Amino acid sequence: MVEVKASLKEQYNHLFAAVPPAAIREIDVKLSSVPDIIKLTIGEPDLPAPTAVKEAVKAAIDHDDSHYAPSQGTLALRQAVAKYLQERYDAPAYDPESEISITVGASEAIHDAFSSLFNQGETILIPTPAFSLYQAEALRLGLKVVEVNTAPTYKFTAAMFKQALQDHPEIKGMILNFPGNPTGVTYEPAELEKLAAAIGESDVLVLSDEIYAELSYENKHRSLTSYLPAQTILITGLSKSHALTGYRLGFVAGPAALMKQIGLAHSGVVTTAPSPMMAGALAAVTTAKDAPFAMRDIYQKRRDLVMDGLKKAGFTAPTPNGAFYVFAKIPDFFTADDHAFVYELGEKAHVGTIPGSVFGAGGEGHIRISYAASTEDLTEAMSRIQAYSQRAQDLKQKNLA
Amino acid sequence: MVEVKASLKEQYNHLFAAVPPAAIREIDVKLSSVPDIIKLTIGEPDLPAPTAVKEAVKAAIDHDDSHYAPSQGTLALRQAVAKYLQERYDAPAYDPESEISITVGASEAIHDAFSSLFNQGETILIPTPAFSLYQAEALRLGLKVVEVNTAPTYKFTAAMFKQALQDHPEIKGMILNFPGNPTGVTYEPAELEKLAAAIGESDVLVLSDEIYAELSYENKHRSLTSYLPAQTILITGLSKSHALTGYRLGFVAGPAALMKQIGLAHSGVVTTAPSPMMAGALAAVTTAKDAPFAMRDIYQKRRDLVMDGLKKAGFTAPTPNGAFYVFAKIPDFFTADDHAFVYELGEKAHVGTIPGSVFGAGGEGHIRISYAASTEDLTEAMSRIQAYSQRAQDLKQKNLA
Structure with a gap:
């Protein structure tokens, strides 16, 4: 002591x-x-964890994959993630070299996006109830937070967005999470389209946390980035979809101009994600993608x-x-x-x-x-x-x- | 695109x-x-990487160690790190439960310490030539940097410290790195003792980056924390000592009151380090400690x-x-x-x-x-x-x- x-x-x-x-x-x-x-x-x-993922990590370790990977992740993984996000999330065709980074869990992606895309004192909107890390990270970074209560439906609507922006024209960004923690609620395509249209009329930058995408029960998940690619950062990862919380594998994707800043935050904070874990991630989005x-x-x-x-x-x-x-x-x-x-x-x-x-x-x-x-x-x-x-x-x- | x-x-x-x-x-x-x-x-x-480390990671994966670890690292690892730092660094007896965190490489430890221990606008001192990440991270976090040129000996001395503090009484913290990147220079015990005494007369908080400690050629490495425990944060890891750059394993240790803040930064940024990698770290500081x-x-x-x-x-x-x-x-x-x-x-x-x-x-x-x-x-x-x-x-x- x-x-x-x-x-x-x-x-x-x-x-x-x-x-x-x-x-x-x-x-x-x-x-x-x-x-x-x-x-x-x-x-x-x-x-x-899926067997193919476990075997891929072990093989990487056996092959002495113990050296620094490229800061934003191995290119093979970024290419596979780009394809996976298109297939499973209806995401746009992100450029693997400039529009995708591999992070240490979605948590790091959230931190990197908040810290690199907003200035101290700027305001972000968080629809609540929400995962408490959002507000905690935002406050630690000196951002201001406007909460919008979505009870009882727990769906953040175009009307709520417009009202919030009218009340707080200083809002620069927001975080959307669906399927949502803690409610499990997600959006019908028509609802999401309406919400995207309303956001698109503004200059509010959205961080869309879609970490539960693969665990959508009724409909196939469709990412906000399929409606609003030019002003959305997609945050996801393998913790929930592939039961890999302890492997700490997150993905973040968005327009190159914004990803450049996120990439700077990422390389400053952790240099790069662990190499053997990235080999596991590659297996997760290819051989173990189902x-x-x-x-x-x-x-x-x-x-x-x-x-x-x-x-x-x-x-x-x-x-x-x-x-x-x-x-x-x-x-x-x-x-x-x-x-x-x-x-x-x-x-x-x-x-x-x-x-x-x-x-x-x-x-x-x-x-x-x-x-x-x-x-x-x-x-x-x-x-x-x-x-x-x-x-x-x-x-x-x-x-x- | x-x-x-x-x-x-x-x-x-x-x-x-x-x-x-x-x-x-x-x-x-x-x-x-x-x-x-x-x-x-x-x-x-x-x-x-040492064979014992590789086998330990693979065993953890086989045993489905794919779940969240405690945010600051597994207790077994923190206990082993405390012991290892005492033995190899002459560090004080840190309490594993409140004074040690396991990070994603020393990079994350540096980021967490800068972001949690200093306020935007505060000034830190960096003796140069120095690893360029220090200045980059400090500037991204809104800190001010005072550089002190240590050429031609590349040793930061008590006299240099006193002069810097006289010129810049606003200095709140500093980063010391020895053995040093890029020079390979380290300190004789008497030099370090004098420097520690000078710093101890001030309220400057030191981040001591000792990532190359184990690669000391003439003398056994002795940590700044053995002289100045009450105002030093020790940053190190396994990247250089055990050739594990790609495993991303860092350690940070210091007084509990300061480590509490660093721990908040760490859990906010990455939640926790990857569990199987921590099993490898445990092997590195025990069976593979030589x-x-x-x-x-x-x-x-x-x-x-x-x-x-x-x-x-x-x-x-x-x-x-x-x-x-x-x-x-x-x-x-x-x-x-x-x-x-x-x-x-x-x-x-x-x-x-x-x-x-x-x-x-x-x-x-x-x-x-x-x-x-x-x-x-x-x-x-x-x-x-x-x-x-x-x-x-x-x-x-x-x-x-």
């Missing part, structure tokens, strides 16, 4: 102090101390299991058409304070969830349930929630009587 | 425009077009080969006591313009080097030669430089006659 010099205790970036702590991980850690708890907290696939379909089918069955289980327990939630989260309204017979409810549910029913208010305006009174967990765990968790719900209702009935 | 919307061409962080382009990679790319060139440009080990000794002996022989060859060609350079670079003065019978000379040497002698001036004040009129290349290549490169040098001297003689 090393004590810092007393006079240096305040020597840090004071923008960092304005950022709320990373609530999801903090809550996850607290709930972990409850014995026998089933945690449906973290958005992390429980499935193993692996997400099987995973999606598994998640869809789990979604149905959870939706059914929650309904029986008295919860309501919009049916997720993508990702692996249910964003459920806490029934009236429980406390409406979602933080209190999450700890109550954790301690008394031994099921871990995330309070909705950590995702911003529109999240209060809700919980997020991740169904990236085994069917067995999900079945047991639903029984526990139902039993706990029944007890609460009985108690309320008794008190009223 | 996607055209950016015309009105968005200027939508980027204007701090980025003030940063000179990454000269080393740019020059490297240009020289690569010369047929038959021997490139002594990039600071990248040509040696393979691998750097054999590599160091190889580099030392190459250093002697290069110093001898350059001397015969009329170059002078301080003998490097660490790292794998020689920083040589261009002889008078050549042009003193180091950029022009590097292209001349590349095109006419087919040897690639880096112009000294890209490393800042004190670098002009010099070239950096990386001897992280095969003995065969180094031998041939020295012959070529000697022959080219002889021709230049003959020509000069002829012109004078």
Whole structure:
């Protein structure tokens, strides 16, 4: 243990102090101390990595692929990613040499885009409820954030966009995430087209986080870049589609002029992504490019299991058409304070969830349930929630009587 | 290819425009077009990764270690790194849980430390010649930079520090790098002790980049943190010591109060380092912890080969006591313009080097030669430089006659 010099205790970036702590991980850690708890907290696939990906990384290691790769990623990978994004995302034909970078997860892509495309003091719009990293990173970088509450549909509409721009003409950029975390909501093609048209009338630059694209249940995912290529940066990666969270592989694509700046941020921050992992990514978007379909089918069955289980327990939630989260309204017979409810549910029913208010305006009174967990765990968790719900209702009935 | 919307061409962080382009990679790319060139440009080990490290990564992949690790790294790795830094760096006993983070290379550690510990507009001191990333990252983050020219000894002294602080009392931080890139110079214990004492009298926070520590030829490396733990952040990693550049494994350690901020930057930027790579890092600092000794002996022989060859060609350079670079003065019978000379040497002698001036004040009129290349290549490169040098001297003689 090393004590810092007393006079240096305040020597840090004071923008960092304005950022709320990373609530999801903090809550996850607290709930972990409850014995026998089933945690449906973290958005992390429980499935193993595709075999072809694993073999490709191991082969790269055997072949001493331990040297620096080109900063923006190996050309072979960028070419394959360009093709994959066209096929699977309906993305435009990005130039692999100047319009695609490989990052250390989508997180790094988000950081690089925020830090390189916006100036300190500029304003970005975040539709909420949203993944809390967006706001945290934006604030740490000195950006201003305008939240737009999308409840109860959780769809950000053209009308909402126009209203926000009228209220805040200083908005320079926005982040859109679909299928969305924490709600699982995604867009119909007509909705997305309308939204793209409204954004296209403005000069607002969009970061489109489509990391859950491959986990779209009803329709094939269609990227915002297919409607609005000239003012959209596409952010995605393999963490969710291929169950590769720990491999840290992200992709970012957009017009060359903007990608040049993102590439500078990327090479400054990490130099390049790990070479053997990029060999794995190449396998993921070529030989293992269909692996997400099987995973999606598994998640869809789990979604149905959870939706059914929650309904029986008295919860309501919009049916997720993508990702692996249910964003459920806490029934009236429980406390409406979602933080209190999450700890109550954790301690008394031994099921871990995330309070909705950590995702911003529109999240209060809700919980997020991740169904990236085994069917067995999900079945047991639903029984526990139902039993706990029944007890609460009985108690309320008794008190009223 | 996607055209950016015309009105968005200027939508980027204007701090980025003030940063000179990454000269080393740019020059490297240009020289690569010369047929038959021997490139002594990039600071990248040509040696393979230690077998124990490779096997550990492969085993992690086989065991489906494909999930998120704790943000600051696995505890087992942080514990092993704490021990390793004590043994090999004479570092203080850092608390693995609050004083060590695992980053994506030392680059990310540098970025995280700059971004989290300093506020936009604050001033940092960089002794030059220095690795050009320091200045680039600092400028992109909106920091001000004071350069202190350390030529001709390339040692930053207590007197230089005091003078700089007198001239620029606004200095909040500095970066020290030893053994140094591009000069290979490192410190005697007495020199470092004096420098540490001078810094200790001030409130200047030091980022000590000791990535070449294990490649110290004469004396065992001793970290600045052994003299000045309360105001130093130690930055290092496995890229140079274990020939693992492409695995992107960095370590950052310091007092908990400061590491808390660095950890926030790290989790925001990349969430966590790749899990299988961390399994490799654990092997590197335990079972393969002696691998750097054999590599160091190889580099030392190459250093002697290069110093001898350059001397015969009329170059002078301080003998490097660490790292794998020689920083040589261009002889008078050549042009003193180091950029022009590097292209001349590349095109006419087919040897690639880096112009000294890209490393800042004190670098002009010099070239950096990386001897992280095969003995065969180094031998041939020295012959070529000697022959080219002889021709230049003959020509000069002829012109004078």
